[in-house]
Amino acid sequence: MTIMKYSELHTPLRTIMTPGPVEVDPRVLRAMSTPILGQFDPAFTHIMNEVMEMLRQLFQTNNRWAFPVDGTSRSGNEAVLCSIIEPGDCVLVPIFGRFGHLFVEICERYGADVHTMECSWGEVFEPEEVIAEIKKVSPKIVALVHGETSTGCMQPLKEIGQACRELDVLLVVDAVASIGGTDIKVDEWCIDAIIGGTQKCLSVPSGMAPITYNDRIEKILSERKKVERGIATAEDLRQVRKGIPIKSNYFDLSMLQDYWGPRRLNHHTEATSMLYALREGLRLVLEEGLEERFERHVFHEAALVAGLEAMGLTLFGNRKHKLTCVTCIEIPSGIDGESVRSMLLNQFGIEIASSFGPLQGKIWRIGTMGYSCRKENVLFVLGALEAVLLRHGFEVKRGEALQAALDVYMAEVKEPVKEE
Amino acid sequence: MTIMKYSELHTPLRTIMTPGPVEVDPRVLRAMSTPILGQFDPAFTHIMNEVMEMLRQLFQTNNRWAFPVDGTSRSGNEAVLCSIIEPGDCVLVPIFGRFGHLFVEICERYGADVHTMECSWGEVFEPEEVIAEIKKVSPKIVALVHGETSTGCMQPLKEIGQACRELDVLLVVDAVASIGGTDIKVDEWCIDAIIGGTQKCLSVPSGMAPITYNDRIEKILSERKKVERGIATAEDLRQVRKGIPIKSNYFDLSMLQDYWGPRRLNHHTEATSMLYALREGLRLVLEEGLEERFERHVFHEAALVAGLEAMGLTLFGNRKHKLTCVTCIEIPSGIDGESVRSMLLNQFGIEIASSFGPLQGKIWRIGTMGYSCRKENVLFVLGALEAVLLRHGFEVKRGEALQAALDVYMAEVKEPVKEE
Incomplete structure (x- = not known):
């Protein structure tokens, strides 16, 4: 028995008025102290399904896929982008603060041909400016921040979403700071994929990134889909993949789908206590309305x-x-x-x-x-x-x-x- | 106010005797219900430092870097490998179960030239076999599972580690299932980077991957190092990078170092409650001895x-x-x-x-x-x-x-x- 130099956890109680992480709702804190379940326990997969349903309501979408990525908020950005970007794909990133730069950073790393447009920090873009740029560069993807925490500004999305849909461009939105705090109509605004944060307006600790995406995104995933060799069936191994493989295993949304979907193919081990926290956070949102x-x-x-x-x-x-x-x-x-x-x-x-x-x-x-x-x-x-x-x-x-x-x-x- | 179809969380209490996730220690569950702190609050960075110290003891290492990656166990494998693999690098993966295949999968995705050797599931390799193969293929990296949960077998590492050091090969070890349950002497066995799991012998929920690595790994990182544009100083932007950029932003260990190190450069927002859980899990390990x-x-x-x-x-x-x-x-x-x-x-x-x-x-x-x-x-x-x-x-x-x-x-x- 070692003499412990590490005391019992004893933290000061703060009033946290930053733009995240913010104070966690006491009901969420309590939910995390629930004993855990195994990942394939029917009682647990039921909870996974409930969380998917509640996320659809939060995102105001009928998308089939809505689940958390097990990582902090930016893991959601990376999961979405690395799963749809193939090297050389053109991505347009309008930058009006720090998190536009993060989009650029991620897209560049995955080999995209990134076009940027910038406005001064503290401003947002007129939708027409962005639409004109889309017409000019014809990107495959527009990656756009909704609520830019670094500047406190919010980019209007509706007209840009409609233009993207008409021009057959994919719109990926970072709503990490705004989800649960302000109205975001994913389907009505024609957002193809969106990433939310837990540690901001949902008042759940950092550590998960709820995302949702539609069938336009799913189509790309299905072309790049792969089943891990250690668990693939003979049938899986026979499947011929048309697209270029997704670079990341952890962030491969085609695999995450198979874990969250009816096939329940083991990928990672779902972060149980964080999922309990997210479930309680979502219940609080839906209870409040x-x-x-x-x-x-x-x-x-x-x-x-x-x-x-x-x-x-x-x-x-x-x-x-x-x-x-x-x-x-x-x-x-x-x-x-x-x-x-x-x-x-x-x-x-x-x-x-x-x-x-x-x-x-x-x-x-x-x-x-x-x-x-x-x-x-x-x-x-x-x-x-x-x-x-x-x-x-x-x-x-x-x-x-x-x-x-x-x-x-x-x-x-x-x-x-x-x-x- | 919506009528709630989602009841308060009410899970059955199970006796979990799988090879993970396993029952979480009640003290760990309680630690997670502690109100959170902001990520740059000195009270929180102190906790981050304590966790680093305790991880060094768990891993029996003097490495400078020992911290959790914010994701489930395999996120640690991917963080280590994607940060050191450059396209075309030769990686030797001896496979004796499912998680050897996972190593192959990750290495291939990041462009490595992967050589494998396999033995039947239920066996491990004689160290000499692996050492002979290392001499034959001269890899940059050997990626090896320690405790293979899929077969219940444990690969002896010491002789392989010593051979790798002599031959100037990097040894990366997956100890997700074994860390905290059986002896692993990272420094003595010449392991260059190692990944542990939380939801197994540490009895902490899934959602973090503790890793440690030595200066041989850090040298590679420093050559590939990048500071994010949204937060880079003029000095950072002047730095010329010699290596090929790390593909992933989320898993870029050179950035994670700057977040966990004295510079405290914002990368993600640390998963507060999971870190509380890990801290308590580590305290329990060190208290027990x-x-x-x-x-x-x-x-x-x-x-x-x-x-x-x-x-x-x-x-x-x-x-x-x-x-x-x-x-x-x-x-x-x-x-x-x-x-x-x-x-x-x-x-x-x-x-x-x-x-x-x-x-x-x-x-x-x-x-x-x-x-x-x-x-x-x-x-x-x-x-x-x-x-x-x-x-x-x-x-x-x-x-x-x-x-x-x-x-x-x-x-x-x-x-x-x-x-x-």
Whole structure:
């Protein structure tokens, strides 16, 4: 018996107001402590099927395939892209923040011929600009971020989706930051494949990437499909593959399909406890109702924004295309943004975020996502930020932030009374 | 508010005696219900560092790099291989079961020139055979399974490791099934990179793949290293890369290093709750002590094997190279193996496994791994198997199995008394 230098897990309890990972719903935390089942136990495959059904509702789709990839959010991006990109395929990536660059990075690694277009961080593209570029470069795939967490902006997708469908181009969307927090109509908007995140508006820990894709994607997969040799039947081995093999084994969606589908062909061992967490997170979304949930995110955003502006701070980015669940604030000149963040964490136990690349040191980002998106948290962060800014010598309008946020919250309470 | 068709999670409690996933230690389950921390919270990066330290002890290594990949076990295999294989590299894969085929599959996808050697399932290789083949084909890498769950056999590694080092060949080992259950001396055996599993002898849920690798591997990574464009500094962008870029972004170990190392460069968002689980699983291993833990696995294996043989069943595979934590049993002729497994599950709530490929329908596999490796479970599975086999018309030697296992267990209880 070794003398243990590692104590029992004892973590501080934080108020997490970053754009992810955010506070996990207590019901989700509890679900994870459920004893596990074997991966082919009928009680477990039933849970897998339930999760697929619930994901279809979350994504507002009738797609056959909707399941999580067992990895963090970007594993979903890579699974979708590496399964459909063949070397030399043309992919158009409109970039308006960090995660557009991630798309480029993944596509290049898998041998795509990547065309990019960029707009300044804090803006999004006019749909017509993107459509014109699609017509110009005739890509096989357009890879587009929906909610860009690095800038707090949200790209309108509907017209681009319709144009892609008409032009027979595949539209792949990164909705890691926006899924469960704002409306995304996968079928209606003609999105061919989409990746969601767990640790943001779903309030489930990081570690899974829910995806869904339609039969246009499935057709490509079926041409590249392979069954692993260690478990292939003679019939499987006779199948002749037309397409170029998918580079990754772990991310091969044709194999993941066979694991999630009726054949239940062993690929990986499904991450049991994370699946319990995702199931509970999805139940919470469906219990609340999609519309109600999106409205809740808008409501708390309004209170936060009112408070920040009343304090005398300036928001960053084009307000017309603001992502509901991420609010970016310009760091006032002369103020050390990292010092403010440290003081928020060390004195108040509140975490807010900085940003990346050209925005590093220029903005703070506050998330109002999922379980973290609630009144106490918004009020706490506003009060704390005021105090910390005063301490840093920035003359905020004292006391105004909480009054402005309370105006939003207390107006809401009054309304139902008037209706009676 | 939608009417919920999805009930609160309510799973049956199983006795899981497969070779993974196995029952999760209750302390690990509880750790997962801990509220999460942000990924760059100093309280969290401290936990990341602790996990790295504990992994070094588990792997018996002084390697600088030891961390989990955020995916199920095979994600570790793919991360290691895709980060070191450049197209055309020669890889030797000795195959003695399903997971050798998985190595081939991954290596081929990443463009390696794969040489294989095979022995019949149920056997392992004589080290000299493998060393002779290494000398013949001069590979850059040998990829070898340590504990082959599909056959219950364990490949001796020490001599092969020493030969690889002398011949300047890299040795990559899949220890998914064996880590934490049997002795593996990574440094002493000259293993360059090794992948462990969580859901087997560590009794942590599936969803992470702990790996470690030495400076011979790190040298390759540094030549292929890249910093993601969305977060790269001007200095990063000036760096000229000598090697061919790593295909995968998610599995790029040079990037994972920068996330786990002092630079803390954002890559993915670490799977918080799974990391809590892994930390607690590692604490349990170190508290018990490595030697003590390996002995416990040998002890319960002895009771299980005694019981199975007393019942009149025949073990499968070369006993000299039996994997402690997996016991394979020949399905008696005329008995429907799947019907036996179903009855065990449906009447007793016990799960045992079948196997893959050439062994499908020929053997059952019983795991004695981690938290599942304990007296009550061994006795329960023996009693249940006897009853189910009788019900299937196979005349076992009635009552003998439990007596034989109890002989092992009760002898053990007496010993300390004698010593007094």
